[in-house]
Amino acid sequence: MSPEQRNEDPGISYVTVDGIEGKMARVELPDGTTEDWRLASLPKGVKEGDVVRLDVQGGDVNLKVDHEETDRRHALGQRTLDGLNVRTPDGDLEL
Amino acid sequence: MRRLLLLAALLGGGALAQTALPGVLTLRFLDVGQGDAVLITAPEGQSLLYDGGRSEKRMTELLTQYGVKSLAVVAASHGDADHITGLIPAVQRFKPKFFLNNGIAATTQTFGKLTASVKAAGTQGLLASDRVINLGSVKVTVLPPPPSMPRGDQNLNSVGLLVEYGTFRALMTGDSETAETQGWLKTYPASKLGPIDVYKSIHHGARNGDSSAWLKAVRPRNVVIGVGPNNYGHPTSEALALYKGVGAAIYRTDLNGTVTVTVQPGGKYTLNTEKGTGTTPQTRPGAATPVSPVPRAPTPIPTLPPSSVTYPNCAAVRAAGKAPLLIGQPGYSRKLDRDGDGRACE
Numbered sequence: 298m299s300p301e302q303r304n305e306d307p308g309i310s311y312v313t314v315d316g317i318e319g320k321m322a323r324v325e326l327p328d329g330t331t332e333d334w335r336l337a338s339l340p341k342g343v344k345e346g347d348v349v350r351l352d353v354q355g356g357d358v359n360l361k362v363d364h365e366e367t368d369r370r371h372a373l374g375q376r377t378l379d380g381l382n383v384r385t386p387d388g389d390l391e392l
Numbered sequence: 393m394r395r396l397l398l399l400a401a402l403l404g405g406g407a408l409a410q411t412a413l414p415g416v417l418t419l420r421f422l423d424v425g426q427g428d429a430v431l432i433t434a435p436e437g438q439s440l441l442y443d444g445g446r447s448e449k450r451m452t453e454l455l456t457q458y459g460v461k462s463l464a465v466v467a468a469s470h471g472d473a474d475h476i477t478g479l480i481p482a483v484q485r486f487k488p489k490f491f492l493n494n495g496i497a498a499t500t501q502t503f504g505k506l507t508a509s510v511k512a513a514g515t516q517g518l519l520a521s522d523r524v525i526n527l528g529s530v531k532v533t534v535l536p537p538p539p540s541m542p543r544g545d546q547n548l549n550s551v552g553l554l555v556e557y558g559t560f561r562a563l564m565t566g567d568s569e570t571a572e573t574q575g576w577l578k579t580y581p582a583s584k585l586g587p588i589d590v591y592k593s594i595h596h597g598a599r600n601g602d603s604s605a606w607l608k609a610v611r612p613r614n615v616v617i618g619v620g621p622n623n624y625g626h627p628t629s630e631a632l633a634l635y636k637g638v639g640a641a642i643y644r645t646d647l648n649g650t651v652t653v654t655v656q657p658g659g660k661y662t663l664n665t666e667k668g669t670g671t672t673p674q675t676r677p678g679a680a681t682p683v684s685p686v687p688r689a690p691t692p693i694p695t696l697p698p699s700s701v702t703y704p705n706c707a708a709v710r711a712a713g714k715a716p717l718l719i720g721q722p723g724y725s726r727k728l729d730r731d732g733d734g735r736a737c738e
Contacts, residue, residue: 313500315473316546318598318624323473325500331446331473332725333623345546346499367499374497377507381517382495389524392438392464392489 308354311366314339314347324349346371417530417557417655421592422454423645423666425620427474430564430592431458432555435657436528440465441488442553442564444478445618451478454650455485463488465525466515467553468506469566470546471498480506487513494537494549495519520551531556535565538575547595548572554584558659563588563610567595573606587611589661590653592618593635597627607638614663614670616643616651636671643670 315331316323322336322343339349340362348370350363415435422429424445431454433439441463444451463486468476471494483491483506491510497503510517520536535552542548550566563585565573573594576585591612594601596619615635617627627644635642641663643651649666663670 315498315500315502318626321623325473325502329501329505331502344544346544348499370499370504371497374499374503374507377504377511378493378495378497378517381491381507381510381515382493382519383517385517385519385521389526390490391526392528 308352310351310353311363312349312351313370314343314345314349317343317345415657417555417560419555419562419590419653419655420458421616421618421643421645421651421653422451423620423650424450424454424478424618425646426596426622426626427478427620428469428564428566428592428596428618429454429475429478430618431460432527432530432532434528434530437462438464438527440467440525440527440532441479441482442467443469443475443566444480444482446474446477448477448481452481452485454478455482460486462486464527465490465492465518467492467551468494469552469564470494470550471496471500471503472546472567473498473500473502475566476506477502480509483509483513483515488515490518490525491515492518492520492525492534492551494546494551496543496546496549498546529557535576535580537568537572538579540575541572547600552576557655558657560590560655560659560661561588562590562592562653563612564592565594567598567601569595569600570603570606573603577606577609582609585609587613589659590614590616590663591640592616593627593631595626596622596624597631598624599628599630602631602634604634604637607634612638612640614643615640617645619644619646621646641670 310327312327313325314322315325317336320336321333322339323331324334325331336343340360343349343362346367347362348366349360350366352359417435418433420431422431422445424447427445428443429445429451430442431439432442439460439462444466463482466479466482466488468479468491480502482488520534522536523534525532525534533554533556535554537549537551547567547569548571550568550572552563552565552568555562565576586609588610591610591614593615597617612635619626632642643663643665645651648668648670652664653661654664655661
């Protein structure tokens with residue numbers, strides 16, 4: 298691997314599996330946009346909501362489900378949502 | 393002149409303001425591309441946005457186009473990005489009173505941005521439960537996910553809405569799948585679920601959405617499919633066959649643009665499209681739709697060929713020695729082609 302290649306390696310990034318539609322997966326890219334990837338291009342057994350770690354080194358791309366990051370994000374999101382819902386009013390609403 | 397304006401508004405013209413007309417309920421099945429978004433405005437002016445599509449920019453354009461001045465409620469049927477992304481600018485702009493949700497967090501940045509926006513706006517979270525939201529004189533019944541649904545599955549925890557005004561009834565059930573609709577069939581009497589005048593197709597016409605058992609209860613007279621160019625084959629021939637089989641007229645936002653339903657006091661309604669017409673309903677006694685759509689066969693939408701190689705960014709493309717990537721080559725994506733000239737990572 299040349300120094301130029303080393304400099305251009307993006308290293309580690311994360312994508313999130315937003316949805317699985319048949320043989321396709323809708324993934325959220327690091328910039329927040331979504332893109333459709335072939336499900337077969339993702340780690341075997343990947344599920345909706347999983348965070349996938351991409352490690353690009355010397356032109357090789359290594360992908361694996363990052364269960365810790367998945368759990369961390371889910372827990373954080375759930376805490377936030379629970380906090381928003383904690384004062385959900387009872388009964389019917391008049392607007 | 394006043395009469396002309398009223399007539400134009402009743403016809404649901406795209407550039408008209410969303411200002412409420414006395415006695416008239418308006419539902420707009422918004423053309424957000426591949427995704428769902430339904431804007432409901434009561435005769436008294438209160439609005440509810442059920443899902444927001446997949447693009448902040450597109451939703452911002454639509455809110456401006458339809459002259460939306462306020463939102464009382466934003467509702468996320470579930471946490472998938474093609475349903476919630478457009479809710480972000482809606483919340484930021486209008487600071488709605490309530491954010492209706494299924495109570496299950498997604499792991500995307502989009503979900504985090506939405507909840508952060510809800511918090512910043514001072515909007516109250518509203519966990520879906522059996523309740524009625526009276527949007528002025530419009531009765532909106534919340535259909536929460538049946539309790540037996542697995543919490544790890546967003547689609548199966550979609551929140552449904554039944555909208556009633558006079559005799560008019562509309563039903564929206566997100567991306568629910570058979571297990572959830574079976575749960576609802578056990579929960580609610582058939583008389584509550586159907587017949588439905590205007591029904592939002594489940595999951596953009598996916599194979600795992602609508603079923604004959606469910607549609608037998610819902611008995612939709614008109615079906616609107618929120619769909620745009622996609623890689624998933626939506627709407628599927630199976631779903632289209634189901635809708636035709638129950639005698640429903642079919643409208644598609646990819647072919648018809650935004651579909652507007654205007655409901656008069658008592659429940660008489662009209663459907664108008666931005667372009668084209670829906671398909672003719674099959675003959676069925678009692679399925680009276682006050683519009684006479686011209687027969688039109690659904691045309692297949694183009695699907696993009698799935699790429700066998702993907703790159704997270706241009707650095708990865710260059711690292712693989714593939715730059716520039718030309719459109720059609722493995723790994724090409726519009727995201728990498730900033731100037732859209734068909735040459736990515738130039």
